[in-house]
Amino acid sequence: MGKDMTVNRRDVMTGLATGLATGLLLPAQGWATAGAADLTIGDMQVQTLSDGHLVLPRAMLFAGLEPAAVDQILQAKGIGAGPIEPPINVTLLRDANRVVLFDTGAGPSFQASAGRLLAALETAGLSPEEVTHVVFTHCHPDHLWGVLDDFDDPLFSNAEYLMGRVEWDYWFDPNTASTISEERASMAVGARRRMQIVAERSTRFEDGQEILPGIEAQASYGHTPGHMCFALRSSGESLLIGGDAIGNHHVSFAEPGWPIGTDQDTEQAAKSRLRLLDMLAHDQMRLIGAHLPQGGIGRVELLGSGFQFIPDAVN
Numbered sequence: 001m002g003k004d005m006t007v008n009r010r011d012v013m014t015g016l017a018t019g020l021a022t023g024l025l026l027p028a029q030g031w032a033t034a035g036a037a038d039l040t041i042g043d044m045q046v047q048t049l050s051d052g053h054l055v056l057p058r059a060m061l062f063a064g065l066e067p068a069a070v071d072q073i074l075q076a077k078g079i080g081a082g083p084i085e086p087p088i089n090v091t092l093l094r095d096a097n098r099v100v101l102f103d104t105g106a107g108p109s110f111q112a113s114a115g116r117l118l119a120a121l122e123t124a125g126l127s128p129e130e131v132t133h134v135v136f137t138h139c140h141p142d143h144l145w146g147v148l149d150d151f152d153d154p155l156f157s158n159a160e161y162l163m164g165r166v167e168w169d170y171w172f173d174p175n176t177a178s179t180i181s182e183e184r185a186s187m188a189v190g191a192r193r194r195m196q197i198v199a200e201r202s203t204r205f206e207d208g209q210e211i212l213p214g215i216e217a218q219a220s221y222g223h224t225p226g227h228m229c230f231a232l233r234s235s236g237e238s239l240l241i242g243g244d245a246i247g248n249h250h251v252s253f254a255e256p257g258w259p260i261g262t263d264q265d266t267e268q269a270a271k272s273r274l275r276l277l278d279m280l281a282h283d284q285m286r287l288i289g290a291h292l293p294q295g296g297i298g299r300v301e302l303l304g305s306g307f308q309f310i311p312d313a314v315n
C-alpha cells in the first residue's frame with residue numbers, strides 16, 4: 001500500500017507539472033493509470049507497469065466512423081468529450097532466471113503524458129540493468145521509443161532485444177519512411193533510428209516460435225505490418241500479451257470490425273482483432289492490452305453482437 005501511494009503521488013506531481021506546462025487539465029484517466037495489476041502464470045510472475053498515458057485526437061482515432069455512433073459507445077464507458085487518453089501498460093514478466101519487458105513505453109520525447117516507465121520499474125524494485133530481455137510487439141513510438149534514455153543510449157544496457165522478423169524488416173528498411181503514409185513518416189524515421197542503436201544486441205523471431213520458455217509468438221498483423229502477440233503458458237494456465245491488436249476497450253470491443261485510425265491496415269487489423277477476441281472469449285484466456293484500462297489485465301466476454309473487457313481490477 002505504501003508503495004502504491006508513492007507511485008500515485010509521483011504520477012500526480014508529474015502529471016500536474018505536465019498539465020501546467022501545456023495549459024491542460026490533468027485528465028481523470030491519468031490518475032487511474034498509476035496502479036499496476038499483477039498475476040502469476042505457473043512460475044511466471046506477470047504485472048503491468050504504467051508508462052503514463054497517450055493523448056489521441058478523436059478525429060484521428062475514429063477517422064471515417066460516424067461520430068454519433070462512436071459517442072454512444074464511449075458514453076456507455078463513461079468517456080466524455082475531448083481527446084481519448086488511454087493508459088500505456090508495459091508488461092513485466094519475472095521468473096527464476098529472467099526479467100522480461102514487453103515493449104518499453106514512449107520514452108522522453110514522444111508525449112508529455114508518457115515516458116514514466118523508469119519510475120514504474122523503480123517502484124517494482126528493479127533497475128533497468130536488471131532487465132534480461134526486451135520483447136517488442138511492434139515499432140510504434142509508445143512501444144519502442146522508451147528503449148533509449150535521455151542521452152540516446154540503450155536504457156536496458158544488459159538486455160537482449162527480441163522482435164518479430166516481419167516487423168523488424170519493415171521498419172528497418174530505409175525506404176519505409178518514403179512509402180508509408182505522410183502522417184506516419186516521422187514514426188518510421190524514429191523507429192529506424194532507435195533500431196539501429198540496439199541492432200547489435202537484437203535477434204529476430206518468427207510467428208509460432210517459442211521465443212523464451214513458455215512464451216510463444218503469435219502473428220497478429222494489421223495494426224502494423226508485423227505486429228506480434230505473445231501467448232504465455234505454464235502449469236495449465238495461460239495469458240495473451242496482446243499489444244495493440246485490440247487497442248481500446250470501447251469501440252474495438254463493441255464493434256471489433258470497425259476501422260481504427262491507429263491501425264495501418266484497418267481491414268487486416270479488424271480480422272486479427274476479431275480472431276483474437278473470439279479465441280479469448282471462447283477459451284476464457286486472460287488478456288493484457290497495452291491500452292486497456294485499470295492496469296490492462298482482464299478477461300473478454302461476449303456482449304450483444306460484440307464483446308466487453310472485464311478488468312481483473314474490478315473483481
Ligand SMILES: [Zn+2]
Nearest residue numbers: 140142244290
Ligand atoms: Zn500503442
